[in-house]
């Protein structure tokens with residue numbers, strides 16, 4: 162049975178983002194943060210009043226709300242705090258071992274309020290990336306390496322499992338998650354994206370523990386049962402490069418979806434005029450909250 166409401170995704174911001182990514186819902190302020198990685202910009206979508214954009218001057222892989230009311234970003238070379246009033250960036254942590262030929266990509270807070278984010282090479286497809294954790298005491302540690310394109314993260318509703326996507330593998334893996342130490346073990350494959358449907362990119366999870374996976378070059382977000390590997394639902398989008406999604410709204414029953422124009426030809430863009438837009442669809446199932454950085 163479908164958990165989608167009887168509607169198509171609605172284009173809510175015709176942003177024409179080059180690489181829209183990393184949506185996270187701020188339940189205190191009722192706004193959605195998302196980034197355009199290539200344009201080095203933080204976007205703040207406010208369903209009630211005006212939207213706002215802040216140019217950051219560095220690649221921006223991911224953004225999360227912070228308990229102080231600021232946000233924290235995984236930028237090109239490390240984790241930064243951003244004061245939304247003054248727009249001042251403050252370096253929180255950087256890895257000396259991470260090469261400058263890598264940048265941070267997707268990231269998200271775990272239920273304890275640690276910020277996990279992965280890296281990827283700026284060019285090529287070597288497995289030169291790693292997954293890092295910024296703890297609430299602003300210590301940075303590496304969870305694992307050997308990643309090509311670090312992307313979607315999600316935690317099960319009981320917090321004991323972490324789901325993770327390294328996009329070119331075209332699978333979602335699960336780990337047992339030690340929430341006290343932010344440590345992973347017992348890696349196994351739980352979802353496999355079919356041939357010809359692009360690559361899994363960002364993802365989120367709902368209150369039933371089902372995964373919502375954005376499919377880059379797949380024209381869709383799809384909902385999967387990680388316990389059986391079965392696909393349950395499809396949200397069709399009018400654009401190929403669907404990058405990530407998260408639940409928001411007062412009831413957490415609105416799925417926000419980011420997309421990209423990056424790499425599309427003139428002909429493809431003519432067929433996908435809303436590529437790079439921010440979309441929304443209502444669902445009958447509630448999502449899990451966006452966890453806030455606790456440092």
Ligand code: CA
Pocket residue numbers: 182266267312313362363404405
């Ligand atoms: Ca991504």
